[in-house]
Each structure stands twice: as C-alpha cells, then as structure tokens.
Amino acid sequence: MARAEIAARTLRTDRWWLPPLTTFVGLLLISIYAAFRTFQGDFYWVDQYHYLTPMYSPCLTEECIPAASHFGRWFPALPGFLTPPVIIIPFLLGFRITCYYYRKAYYRAAWASPPACAVAEPHSKYTGETRFPLIAQNLHRYFFYAASLLLLINIYDAVLAFGTGVGLGNIILLVNVGLLAAYTLSCHSCRHIAGGRLKHFSKHPVRYWMWTQISKLNNRHMLLAWTSLIFVCLTDLYVALVASGTISDLRFIN
Amino acid sequence: MSYQGKFRVWRGDDSGGGLEDFTVEVNEGEVVLDIIHRLQATQAPDLAVRWNCKAGKCGSCSAEINGRPRLLCMTRMSVFDESETITVTPMRTFPIIRDLVTDVSFNYTKAREVPSFAPPKDLAPGEYRMQQVDVERSQEFRKCIECFLCQNTCHVVRDHEENKEAFSGPRFLMRVAELEMHPLDTADRVDQAQDDHGLGYCNITKCCSEVCPEHIHITDNALIPMKERVADRKYDPIVWLGNKLFKRS
Structure with missing residues (x-):
C-alpha cells in the first residue's frame, strides 16, 4: 500500500520557518563575534582590575600576558595567526556542539533535518547519528568533563578579580560564571551521571535528590544554553572595551 | 455563535x-x-x-x-x-x-519486536515491593495513548521510508527506556536499543515531544537517557581502552 498522495512539502500554514531562521542568524552572529575575538589576540586582560575574559581563560601559551596566566604558560608561542584561546576553544566548542539542545538547534536551523516538525527535509538519504562523523556526538560527556574543569577556572578568575575591589566588571564576571554553571549543571549528561543512570532510585536517595534538582534545571536547558552563550559574549565585550580604554569600569568599592 | x-x-x-x-x-x-x-x-x-x-x-x-x-x-x-x-x-x-x-500496522510490528518485561527468574510473586520513586519514572511513559503521532512526525521515517526497517520510532524506543529503567528488569535493553531499534537514527530534534497529546517528555526523559546509557556502554573511550588493554569482551 502507498502513502496518501500529497505533493506539498508541508501543509503547515504557520510561520514554521521563523524559529530555525532566528536560530541560524543567532548562532551565525555569535560565531562571527567569537571567531573575531579569538583571533584578535588582544584586549583580554584588564591589569588594573584583574579582569580576564572567559574566552581567554586559562591563558596557557608564551604570548599570554604573564599576569593573565593564572596557571602558568605551559605551551610555547603559537605560530602564525593562532592565538592562546585555540588551546581551550575546541573543548568549549565541543561541549556546545555535542550538547543535546544545540544539536536540535543546528540540525533544524543549519542542516534542515528537519527544518521544522512535519516539514519535509531536503535530503534524499538519512543515517542520523549512526556513523562517522555524527556518531562522535556520543562523546558529549567527555566534553562535559572538560567544560566543568574550565568552568572551575572561570570561577577562580571571577573570585580573583575581587582582590582589587568591586566594580561593574566583577558583577558581570560573577553573573557570567553563574550562568555558565547553571548551563553546565543542567546538561543531560550531568543529569545522567548524577542519578539518571540508576535503575533503582529508592536505593540511592542522595543521588535521586541530585537527579531531581538537576532535572529542574534541565527543563530550562535551552534557555540556559542561549543566555549563557550570549552573556559570555557580553562579558568578553565588556572586558575588551575596558581593556582597550574605550570605556572605564564603573567602580563601587576600590 | x-x-x-x-x-x-x-x-x-x-x-x-x-x-x-x-x-x-x-x-x-x-x-x-x-x-x-x-x-x-x-x-x-x-x-x-x-x-x-x-x-x-x-x-x-x-x-x-x-x-x-x-x-x-x-x-x-x-x-x-x-x-x-x-x-x-x-x-x-x-x-x-x-x-x-x-494503516498503522507498522507500529504493531515494531511493538512485537520489543522483548517483554523480564523480572529475575527466582523472584516469587509478591516478594518485591516497588517504591513510589521507582514507579514514577516509568509512569510518565505509561500515559502513552498510542496515537502514533510521534511516529508519524518523526522525520527519520516520515521522510525516509527506507528507514522503517531499522528504526522503531520514538514510541517504541520509549517503551525500551521504560523497561530499561524498571528496577526489576534483567534484559539487556541498551544494546537492543542501539542495534535492534535504531536509537542512533534519532537526532533528538524533539518533534515527537512537540506533538505528544499527553505531553510526555519523550526526548528528554526516554530517548536522551537511552542515548546516555548507550554512550556508557559503547562510546566510553576509557571503557574501550580498558577492554582493549585487558582483552575483555
């Protein structure tokens, strides 16, 4: 038996194309900004107030400003156009790219697989995440471990900056790590590791409690994914503007 | 009016x-x-x-x-x-x-391919009392009314008829998850989900959750937890390395 003969790709009458388009434009703009700042290689450290942008933390190569290298300069200077963030960006990018929310976002927005529910995708063949390269999405939890470590370093940077007093930059760095922590904790892998992998919740009350708390955050994973991503860029922009002398930091306590 | x-x-x-x-x-x-x-x-x-x-x-x-x-x-x-x-x-x-x-018989075929609940062989009736926290998790999946809207909207089979053989669809992967999360089930559901029911085809675009009239969180509570269990078993580089080094099967 055949399917009903309906030629139209979709019969949806709502603006189904708007969410994928918005997602695509949002991700594109953020990618352009992140790429520009990564390869700019400057204005990442405010010496006066010890502000270090999260995009350059930890700064681990020889070309890093010594005061900004809280954990030492382990690697030699990078050749050509490469800058210190290229050491850490693969881990941060890997965490976001393999994130279950972002997968939904870019599969829909960038690959149209599918562009929206009940809208036919343009591809003639589909194997999903069964083979290379998309089978690598299964490595999400390892990027989660790496991102958690980088988050701890970001928290350390934010706390260290309070050593010079309190300014608007301190508040921004603090909100940034708060959002990053919420996004990282709300991750599906974190939920699984905390308690989701158990078959027997009643035998592990502490892990069950952790799972229920992380599940509450997990319900807002999409919101946290976007707010933390946008706020990282805003934090970086603020540090860049102060570091370049374009604006001065608003100080509350010096 | x-x-x-x-x-x-x-x-x-x-x-x-x-x-x-x-x-x-x-x-x-x-x-x-x-x-x-x-x-x-x-x-x-x-x-x-x-x-x-x-x-x-x-x-x-x-x-x-x-x-x-x-x-x-x-x-x-x-x-x-x-x-x-x-x-x-x-x-x-x-x-x-x-x-x-x-004709929704595709779904009945896929339902039959899921092995039924397998409690421990030595467990006598009435011997085990299930706790509420253990019940709640799979109770969400039991709300399914089998309208098959999730199966219908899933692009894996909606746009690719040829995938019907390899992919059971969200409804039956959810059934596998329900059994896998049951404290007493002894069957190996993880390999089954990946190898026999095509979990890897799912690219978690969440259309199944979007159309579910019972508002079951199919993707977040069934499909992703199953993908994580498969990652535990099959894609953990540390486990893989250990298996290679110590020649474990």
Missing part, C-alpha cells in the same frame, strides 16, 4: 486522491472531529475517519490539521480564524487505506 467554515479534506485511497473543498457549519465549543462528523452526516456520507472516545484517550483520530500532526478530537475550532481554510489530511508516514484512515 455559528459560522460557515471552509475546509479542505483529503479524499482518496492508495490508488490516488486529493484535497476536496467543503463549507461546513461550525458551532461554538466544537472540535475538528465534530466538523468531520457533520461533513459525514450532511455532505460526504462515505468519508472514512477512524475515531472512538472523542476525549483524547483512545488515540484513534490522529491526523494532520493544517499540516500539523494532531488528534482531531482535541483540536478546538476556536484556535482558528473564522475566515481560515482548515486543511485536514491523513497521517503521512503510514500507508493510506481511505480518506483520513491510515
């Missing part, structure tokens, strides 16, 4: 068909299934539609309204403009029988 609503309904069978225009009376408080019934009673007595409870619990009247997979009985006419033309078509993923009725 009544008005004359404009409808386009797909009519035909597996030899062909198309959308036909109708004007039908719409009354306050009605759902799309009421209109289809009025259409049957007044203008198209041979119009085929599958329905039963008219309360969103039997899962019979699944169709597509303005291109969106929905239950006919749970879609209120008040969500549409009076001037809007409402298109009603059968589910696209399954073979057509006639008009709005499709």
Whole structure:
C-alpha cells in the first residue's frame, strides 16, 4: 500500500520557518563575534582590575600576558595567526556542539533535518547519528568533563578579580560564571551521571535528590544554553572595551 | 455563535486522491472531529475517519490539521480564524487505506519486536515491593495513548521510508527506556536499543515531544537517557581502552 498522495512539502500554514531562521542568524552572529575575538589576540586582560575574559581563560601559551596566566604558560608561542584561546576553544566548542539542545538547534536551523516538525527535509538519504562523523556526538560527556574543569577556572578568575575591589566588571564576571554553571549543571549528561543512570532510585536517595534538582534545571536547558552563550559574549565585550580604554569600569568599592 | 467554515479534506485511497473543498457549519465549543462528523452526516456520507472516545484517550483520530500532526478530537475550532481554510489530511508516514484512515500496522510490528518485561527468574510473586520513586519514572511513559503521532512526525521515517526497517520510532524506543529503567528488569535493553531499534537514527530534534497529546517528555526523559546509557556502554573511550588493554569482551 502507498502513502496518501500529497505533493506539498508541508501543509503547515504557520510561520514554521521563523524559529530555525532566528536560530541560524543567532548562532551565525555569535560565531562571527567569537571567531573575531579569538583571533584578535588582544584586549583580554584588564591589569588594573584583574579582569580576564572567559574566552581567554586559562591563558596557557608564551604570548599570554604573564599576569593573565593564572596557571602558568605551559605551551610555547603559537605560530602564525593562532592565538592562546585555540588551546581551550575546541573543548568549549565541543561541549556546545555535542550538547543535546544545540544539536536540535543546528540540525533544524543549519542542516534542515528537519527544518521544522512535519516539514519535509531536503535530503534524499538519512543515517542520523549512526556513523562517522555524527556518531562522535556520543562523546558529549567527555566534553562535559572538560567544560566543568574550565568552568572551575572561570570561577577562580571571577573570585580573583575581587582582590582589587568591586566594580561593574566583577558583577558581570560573577553573573557570567553563574550562568555558565547553571548551563553546565543542567546538561543531560550531568543529569545522567548524577542519578539518571540508576535503575533503582529508592536505593540511592542522595543521588535521586541530585537527579531531581538537576532535572529542574534541565527543563530550562535551552534557555540556559542561549543566555549563557550570549552573556559570555557580553562579558568578553565588556572586558575588551575596558581593556582597550574605550570605556572605564564603573567602580563601587576600590 | 455559528459560522460557515471552509475546509479542505483529503479524499482518496492508495490508488490516488486529493484535497476536496467543503463549507461546513461550525458551532461554538466544537472540535475538528465534530466538523468531520457533520461533513459525514450532511455532505460526504462515505468519508472514512477512524475515531472512538472523542476525549483524547483512545488515540484513534490522529491526523494532520493544517499540516500539523494532531488528534482531531482535541483540536478546538476556536484556535482558528473564522475566515481560515482548515486543511485536514491523513497521517503521512503510514500507508493510506481511505480518506483520513491510515494503516498503522507498522507500529504493531515494531511493538512485537520489543522483548517483554523480564523480572529475575527466582523472584516469587509478591516478594518485591516497588517504591513510589521507582514507579514514577516509568509512569510518565505509561500515559502513552498510542496515537502514533510521534511516529508519524518523526522525520527519520516520515521522510525516509527506507528507514522503517531499522528504526522503531520514538514510541517504541520509549517503551525500551521504560523497561530499561524498571528496577526489576534483567534484559539487556541498551544494546537492543542501539542495534535492534535504531536509537542512533534519532537526532533528538524533539518533534515527537512537540506533538505528544499527553505531553510526555519523550526526548528528554526516554530517548536522551537511552542515548546516555548507550554512550556508557559503547562510546566510553576509557571503557574501550580498558577492554582493549585487558582483552575483555
């Protein structure tokens, strides 16, 4: 038996194309900004107030400003156009790219697989995440471990900056790590590791409690994914503007 | 308040068909299934539609309204403009029988492929008392009314007929998850999910959760936890390295 003969790709009458388009434009703009700042290689450290942008933390190569290298300069200077963030960006990018929310976002927005529910995708063949390269999405939890470590370093940077007093930059760095922590904790892998992998919740009350708390955050994973991503860029922009002398930091306590 | 609503309904069978225009009376408080019934009673007595409870619990009247997979009985006419033309078509993923009725036997085949609950062999009836926290997790999945809207909307089979053999669809991967999360189940569901039911085909675009009339979090609570369990078993580089080094199977 055949399917009903309906030629139209979709019969949806709502603006189904708007969410994928918005997602695509949002991700594109953020990618352009992140790429520009990564390869700019400057204005990442405010010496006066010890502000270090999260995009350059930890700064681990020889070309890093010594005061900004809280954990030492382990690697030699990078050749050509490469800058210190290229050491850490693969881990941060890997965490976001393999994130279950972002997968939904870019599969829909960038690959149209599918562009929206009940809208036919343009591809003639589909194997999903069964083979290379998309089978690598299964490595999400390892990027989660790496991102958690980088988050701890970001928290350390934010706390260290309070050593010079309190300014608007301190508040921004603090909100940034708060959002990053919420996004990282709300991750599906974190939920699984905390308690989701158990078959027997009643035998592990502490892990069950952790799972229920992380599940509450997990319900807002999409919101946290976007707010933390946008706020990282805003934090970086603020540090860049102060570091370049374009604006001065608003100080509350010096 | 009544008005004359404009409808386009797909009519035909597996030899062909198309959308036909109708004007039908719409009354306050009605759902799309009421209109289809009025259409049957007044203008198209041979119009085929599958329905039963008219309360969103039997899962019979699944169709597509303005291109969106929905239950006919749970879609209120008040969500549409009076001037809007409402298109009603059968589910696209399954073979057509006639008009709005499709052959959903694909789902019954896939249901039979899921091995049943396997408690420990030495457990006597009444010996185990299940705790509420353990029950709750799979209770969410038991809300499923088997309307198969999730199966219908999933692009893995909707857009790729050839994947039907390898992919069981969200409804039955959820069934596998339900059994896997049961404290007493002893069967190995993780390899089954990946190898026999095609979990790897799912790219978690969440359309199944979006169309579920019971609002089950199919992706977040069943499919992703299963993917994580598969990652535990099959894609953990540390486990893989340990297996290679110590020659474990």
